[in-house]
Amino acid sequence: MTQTLALGIDIGGTNTSFGIVNRRGEIVAKGGMRTKDYPVLSTFLQALKKEISPLLEQVGHENIAGCGVGAPNGNFYTGEIAFAPNLPWEGVIPLAKLIGDTFQMKVTLTNDANAAALGEMMYGAAKGMKDFILVTLGTGVGSGFVSNGQMIYGADGFAGELGHVISVRDGRLCGCGRHGCLEQYTSASGIIKTAELWLEERDDETVLRPLKGKVGGRDIHHAAENGDAFALEIFNYTAKILGQTLADAVAITSPEAIIFFGGLAKSGDLLLAPAHLYMEMNLLRVYKNKVQFIQSALPDSDAAILGASALVW
Amino acid sequence: MTQTLALGIDIGGTNTSFGIVNRRGEIVAKGGMRTKDYPVLSTFLQALKKEISPLLEQVGHENIAGCGVGAPNGNFYTGEIAFAPNLPWEGVIPLAKLIGDTFQMKVTLTNDANAAALGEMMYGAAKGMKDFILVTLGTGVGSGFVSNGQMIYGADGFAGELGHVISVRDGRLCGCGRHGCLEQYTSASGIIKTAELWLEERDDETVLRPLKGKVGGRDIHHAAENGDAFALEIFNYTAKILGQTLADAVAITSPEAIIFFGGLAKSGDLLLAPAHLYMEMNLLRVYKNKVQFIQSALPDSDAAILGASALVW
Incomplete structure (x- = not known):
């Protein structure tokens, strides 16, 4: 049987x-x-x-x-x-x-x-890959690291918390009690926080200003797609922090690809294209032009x- | 046969x-x-x-x-x-x-x-361990990551470059052409660079001042052992950067232990004890009080x- x-x-x-x-x-x-x-x-x-x-x-x-x-x-x-x-x-x-x-x-x-x-490894974009990183960009930021064809669980089963790598020293307070975690910047809630903070601090002209206090992820995405400079700058800032942090992760596990999953990963060229550039800018020479960025093709x-x-x- | x-x-x-x-x-x-x-x-x-x-x-x-x-x-x-x-x-x-x-x-x-x-895994401090990080603190900083009992070589064989993780954004120029690599701060040459830069910029009273321009690693170690505040601050600064960067590495592979090897690792309580504290301060809750710091016991x-x-x- x-x-x-x-x-x-x-x-x-x-x-x-x-x-x-x-x-x-x-x-x-x-x-x-x-x-x-x-x-x-x-x-x-x-x-x-x-x-x-x-x-x-x-x-x-x-x-x-x-x-x-x-x-x-x-x-x-x-x-x-x-x-x-x-x-x-x-x-x-x-x-x-x-x-x-x-x-x-x-x-x-x-x-x-x-x-x-x-x-992704069994049915998706990582089929046949032995070394890759999966990054979820949703409400939070999560990750799964695969090396030698095996999931890295670590000594205690808690490995793979890329969302809680400190991306900005002494940065935003995170729900985990520490400051500057990647998740505070490159999650759906992080990108909204960036928008709200900037609306508070700055006086840029932007279609998002009337929404102050209740900006949603879709609003920022929509504004950026329509060429709103403020919204585009938010994506650029988010991409920079993501790219920098991924460059450091690559220096540890040297993956073949990074696969992105979750709502924010669908921002495609607005986020992942500049994030890829920022990662490349921050990579050690031996890793340059090797690491693919792939958006998950599995339905959410x-x-x-x-x-x-x-x-x- | x-x-x-x-x-x-x-x-x-x-x-x-x-x-x-x-x-x-x-x-x-x-x-x-x-x-x-x-x-x-x-x-x-x-x-x-x-x-x-x-x-x-x-x-x-x-x-x-x-x-x-x-x-x-x-x-x-x-x-x-x-x-x-x-x-x-x-x-x-x-x-x-x-x-x-x-x-x-x-x-x-x-x-x-x-x-x-x-x-270390076959004959030394990591015997029997399946998940650990080895960090060499010598002329440069190197690392080897072991997960699931296997060396992480990565897709291209170049994994494990912890020395080239960006520890200080826009920091010191590294030999690799980028800025702020861990190696620029926590290697034997990094610690000497810290001493020379501070002697240039500051006017602390220190036994190292007469050595300006030709400070050696041993001088700093010796001065710190003898309670020279300037030298102790150099070790504290070095330990902080090392601890912060190791906390991020732990969030990726969640090791049982970090094993230190090389000349600077022998600074023992001057460097590794405060580095361990700084790492703990920067760890996500699930990793706290779990990761051992071990100085290699194998003769150099x-x-x-x-x-x-x-x-x-």
Whole structure:
């Protein structure tokens, strides 16, 4: 008997999505729910069971090889999530065990960016690559580092926190309590913070000024696409910090490519093209003109499920 | 027939040392010569042959499984050294092939810091570790990153250039042409540069002042040991930059330990103790109080030979 399907669950701060995936990376059934609606973990697990059980019945529970879960601050070694600032549940939670008990199957857990990296390696832009970095530019900034064809989990399972590399010494206060983390500048919320701070400090003429106090990521993107100099400067500033920090990461793992995933990664030429230039400007000679920038081609909602399910194989 | 010995060659900017090592990590024969005396590569190779051949005869050429070479800018994949600023030979040199032809044996090459990391993993402080960083604090700063029990060579074999991470944005001009590289601050030459710059700019009372223009690393060390405030501040400044940069590296590979090797690593409590504090101050919560600082226990001259020989197994 060969079990040919895997259950993948991606738990995000806002939404949780899940699907049943075959070995070719096709999602044969899927669904979703709002994480935020469940401030109590036990009711979240009950709701998850209610939503997923029909899918398992549909494909046959006996065909499922196991379950993979991607979650912020998820730890591959312990199966726990620990102090996840973007999730409603506090402290250290043995999530792999709890979900395993809920569905009576083996559960493997890792953080959401590592899951995305595995998804890209099995089904996406990193297929066949042995050395790459996946960077998620979403609400926060996450990363997964793959070297020698293996995910770098580190001694404790918490490796790959590029979002918390100090990109600007004594810079903006981060949710982690330190100053100047990459995430404070190059995430969706970081780029909005840049806009709001500059609107406060400066008097540039910009279509964003009437929105002061309630600028959204889409507003900045839209303004930049329409040639608003202030919005373009925001993207340039963001790209510079991203490029500089990536150059340092390249000096450590020397990847073949950096793959970008998440909402802000879709800003394409506005962000990634200048970020690539800034990275090249900051690279040591031996690394120059070698590291590809690739925008993930997996559909957003699916990629996280695929990545989580990839943990099973 | 089992070949039980390996030839290890460490080529440094100043000296080249070599030895024949058994599988237990014991050096059964060794020697050395000055790299600087051979500005022409072919004469270097001839001299190397003249020095090493008697050792090979002594132990029996047929007992040698192969040769490992550690050299600055050495590339594990290509067997080449490329644009090594600290070696007398220019451009790209197929060193593994040339040494292989010289001794009629299989040669594996990597950079000197990677070789040191392998040496520590097989015979030294990193025995049994799967995730660690080796940092060499010598004339320059080098590093070797090990994750999942494997050396990270990266896509092109040039991974692990921590010495060229930008530690101080728009900082000191580095030999690599960029500004603010870690190596410009935390190497033996970096610490001397700090002393000379400060003597130029400031008017602190210090025993180093009469040495202005010709301060040596030993002078600074000696002055600091004797409580000279200026020298102690130099160590503190150096430790701060080292600790900050290591905190960022920890966020990428989450190592169990950082092992320090080389002349400046011997400054012990003057440098590594405050660097550890500065690293902790800059670590994300999940990494705090986990990463050991270890000073290499392998004797200097032997470690490089052991590391190079470890490439063979």
